[in-house]
Amino acid sequence: MAGMDEFALIRMLTSAAGRPGEERAAETARGDGVRVGIGDDAAVVGVRPGMELVLTCDTMVEGVHFKAETMKPEDVGYKALASNVSDMAAMGAMPRYALVSISVPMQVSEGWLTLVYRGIYECADEYGVAIVGGDTTSSLSGFVISITLIGEAEAGRALLRSSAEQGDLVFVTGELGGSAAGLHWLLQHGIDASRIGESAALTAEVEELIHCHQRPVPEVELGRLLLKSGARIALNDVSDGLASEAWELAEASGVSLVLYEDKLPAAKALLHYAAEVGRNPLDWILYGGEDYRLVGTISRDRAEELSQLFAANGRALYVIGEVASGLPGVRLLSKNGGSTDIDKRGYNHFK
């Protein structure tokens, strides 16, 4: 890819990403509020009155966060943006504008890059994000993609990690551990075996786990519901694993969290696969990251109301624990009444 003019490359990629003939539109007018898109020294965008900016940034490195055996190029692009969108969800914010910086090894083909951008745009379209800029450089080894996402939240109302108080309930918005289990399968069997009809090992349940890993679903709508409820909510997204995220809530709020082992939601697919390969599903549930569910705390007197609000939107609020006093920490109460201190370690893809 060396020597190609940067804007020409981005134009090619944005137009090739399923947008023949819409090149200018893709550059300059995707989404409300974009006055100047890709092609000048910087993009120029608007902010709605009464809103604050919410800013986040996530980087994925080949060999560290993904490998050719675990992610197709479309998935790399999709997930690179989705992980940022999930940070917006965790603030109760609306994603709006993104800048995409890629570092590209010589051996990468235009075709492969085009698929990465197709994935990025697929996610951008789903969540109403306009790609307004970025940078393209060479890489001496693997592919690196770094996305900055700019969103908006009503001034003073973004949901922080520091709002938890003793007596609150701890909740998550969905099942956990699926992504790590999907990755486990992919590392055993390789991505080619994940194509339907090509592997006897591929069941609908395994497919579900692989999908969790490759195509996570950030919870922007639920984040918005939580912000709009006006309740005092501490919020985080499960990017590094429940244990690590619970620790972050505990530390930011100066409280300790108690989680009930028997309340942690896990998909049947996860439980079956864990049994099949002789693994403790709890490892994936607590330490498997990239589930991109929301985890948070809510005062007891608002929990029922929020639960009904979730139900009205076809979703469930899973209460998984409570907030206690004491030094920041996380404890797990097991089914048999035992209690274990949960350490803070997060997710490591390939260890």
Add this chain to the structure above:
Amino acid sequence: MAGMDEFALIRMLTSAAGRPGEERAAETARGDGVRVGIGDDAAVVGVRPGMELVLTCDTMVEGVHFKAETMKPEDVGYKALASNVSDMAAMGAMPRYALVSISVPMQVSEGWLTLVYRGIYECADEYGVAIVGGDTTSSLSGFVISITLIGEAEAGRALLRSSAEQGDLVFVTGELGGSAAGLHWLLQHGIDASRIGESAALTAEVEELIHCHQRPVPEVELGRLLLKSGARIALNDVSDGLASEAWELAEASGVSLVLYEDKLPAAKALLHYAAEVGRNPLDWILYGGEDYRLVGTISRDRAEELSQLFAANGRALYVIGEVASGLPGVRLLSKNGGSTDIDKRGYNHFK
């Protein structure tokens, strides 16, 4: 650096960057408008009324944009932010918030990283930028730093590349080619020889060229002067070389640019060094990038006024050419009356 908690690392770096005891301040309250800084899922910042956002992103890759022989770690950090600040200058915008994403090889020491952050903060302090977030990942090979900078400009008034019209004058805000000449010296002699007193080859002039390469000076104040003048101005910054930037203005505006060879400003240090090593200084002036001067066009009837405005601020507006009609392109009129088409190729660090 593997295994270190990301926020702990960033806290260490931001506090170690010359800010003992000011850790919280560095995280959350640097600069006006920062409501939530490093440490949550995303930062939350304000935007002043009547302003639009200006967004840009630049990535520096070890071995592609710098080497240990050409840049000290402080310079890497400083320049990574400075190149973004220069994009703001090229829009007439004020830089405000930055997110810093780094990918770090195993062999990098905490000390080295701390120096990179010291350089970032040095530049941030100089230009009033608050570092509000970022991401830290491992790298399997070289160090990669990607910075996104968010600035503000008065709504509808950012200076674009597309405003040039036939008859306008072309200007630059300072001398060109110094950065490439400094890089040339560094590649011949190595960074250790650049330390004062350690090399007979090091003269004040060479020092000046090295400084151009390692510590560029983005022209935010001049960009603001130009925007506030209210004149119709097309603007760009010289990151990839004058030839390439002039082409971008020509293409964005649908005009051709004629540059006068004998008007191109070059430092004496550059001319002397070029003569010493038997190089044509014009190569560095036209194709040497990273000078981070501004290049633009201005209508003839406003040029004198702007020139006086620059002079009142202790600076010079160098008129280097004019805007002609015809297909987009760039021509150089030489001293002897000859005319050469200038091709679009940009800056390549190590070729």
